[in-house]
Structures are given as structure tokens and as C-alpha cells.
Amino acid sequence: MSDDSFAARLNRIKDEISNPDFLKNKGLGNEVGYYIFDYAPERELEVREHIKLLKKQLSDIVEFDLYEIVMDFLKDNYSLEDVFAMEEDGLETVINELQPTLGLTEDGESNRIIDHIVNNTPDNSIVFVTGVGKAYPLVRSHTILNNLHQKLYKVPVVMFFPGEYTGQKLRLFNAITDDNYYRAFPLCK
Numbered sequence: 505m506s507d508d509s510f511a512a513r514l515n516r517i518k519d520e521i522s523n524p525d526f527l528k529n530k531g532l533g534n535e536v537g538y539y540i541f542d543y544a545p546e547r548e549l550e551v552r553e554h555i556k557l558l559k560k561q562l563s564d565i566v567e568f569d570l571y572e573i574v575m576d577f578l579k580d581n582y583s584l585e586d587v588f589a590m591e592e593d594g595l596e597t598v599i600n601e602l603q604p605t606l607g608l609t610e611d612g613e614s615n616r617i618i619d620h621i622v623n624n625t626p627d628n629s630i631v632f633v634t635g636v637g638k639a640y641p642l643v644r645s646h647t648i649l650n651n652l653h654q655k656l657y658k659v660p661v662v663m664f665f666p667g668e669y670t671g672q673k674l675r676l677f678n679a680i681t682d683d684n685y686y687r688a689f690p691l692c693k
Contacts, residue, residue: 510543510547510550513543513693514550514551514554516692517541517554517558517662517691517692518561518562520691520692521558521562521565521630521662522562526660527628529660536653536657536687537659537660537661538649538652538653538660538661538663538687538689539660539661539663539688540662540663540669540674540689540690540691541662541664541665541690541692542666542667542668542690543664544666544678545637545678548637548666551664551666555632555664562630564628564630565629565630565632566624566625566629566630566631567631567632568620568621568624568633568635569634569635569638570617570633570634570635570638570643571638571639571643572635573616573617573620573621573635574602574617574639574643577606577616578602581605598642599641599642602642603642606642606643608643608647615651617648618651618652618656621652621656622652622655622656625659627658627659628659629659630660630661630662631661631662632664633661633662633663633664634664636666636676637666640676640680645663645674646674648663649663649687649688653687663688667679667680669688671689
């Protein structure tokens with residue numbers, strides 16, 4: 505995608521999320537308003553800057569960076585030395601230790617990330633979920649979407665996804681295929 509066409513896509517976000525039908529979740533066949541803005545991973549820094557601009561322009565955006573949520577939890581519940589010690593045994597050890605603690609399971613019964621997002625989302629807001637690439641592989645985007653979809657349905661949610669969303673499959677970094685996710689609508693294709 506050329507720089508001009510990507511810039512045009514970024515610029516359409518504001519119009520899309522400012523549309524009254526978007527804000528009321530109208531026209532979605534009674535589906536909850538979940539959207540994915542996918543982009544080439546090398547465009548990450550441009551997307552971050554555009555999100556900052558959108559947050560300055562529109563006061564109703566609430567951003568939840570998955571990586572920052574995880575880091576805050578780790579700082580509150582572990583010493584960095586503990587996490588580094590886990591990491592010495594390999595990434596798999598970190599994942600196996602921390603995913604259950606964070607409640608990052610498919611059933612999402614006590615998912616701390618989901619609870620944080622739900623408990624900190626005001627009415628009449630737009631939720632931006634960011635940090636997907638930074639939080640991988642500990643946090644999987646389909647797990648967040650599936651569990652969030654069950655608990656947060658009063659406001660539209662936009663996940664910014666560094667990869668490809670086909671409407672049925674998520675491909676993180678255009679290389680890693682995640683489980684299927686059918687409930688989100690592409691934003692600004």
C-alpha cells in the first residue's frame with residue numbers, strides 16, 4: 505500500500521468513528537460494534553502517532569494498550585527479577601506461568617485485562633485496543649476479542665492490529681495465523 509493510500513485510510517478513521525451510526529452501533533445487524541483496523545506491521549509508529557492525534561481531537565476515545573496493562577500488572581504482582589528468572593527458562597515458561605495468573609484463557613473467567621478494560625470504560629466512549637504486537641505472544645488478540653465481546657457491548661471497540669484481518673482470520677505481523685474471529689468488522693478498508 506502506498507504512503508498516500510495508507511495516509512488516506514488513517515485519515516478516514518476520524519470520520520468513521522465520529523459517525524452517529526458508528527457511535528450507536530447502528531446498521532450492524534444487531535451485532536456489537538467491534539472493529540479491527542489492520543495495517544502493515546512496519547506502519548506501527550505511524551499508527552501510534554495517528555492515535556495520539558485522534559485522542560487530542562476526540563475526547564471520547566479511551567485507549568487500552570495491552571502491553572502496558574500487562575506491565576502494570578507485573579509491576580504490582582511480581583518483581584522484575586522474578587520475571588527475568590522465568591525468562592531464563594525460556595519464553596514458554598513465562599507464558600505458562602503468567603497467562604493463567606492474568607486469566608488469559610479461552611473461558612476468560614477472571615481475565616484481568618478484560619476486567620481492567622470493562623471497569624475503566626466510561627459510557628459514551630470509544631475503546632481503542634492497542635499494543636497487540638508488543639504484548640504478543642503472552643496476550644493473543646483473538647482471546648482478548650472473544651472475552652471482551654462477552655462483557656463489553658455498550659460502546660464501540662476498535663482493535664489496532666499489526667497484520668491482516670480478512671474478516672475471518674487474524675494474521676499477526678502478516679505471518680502468524682491466530683484463531684478465527686468472525687465478530688469484528690474491518691474499519692476503513
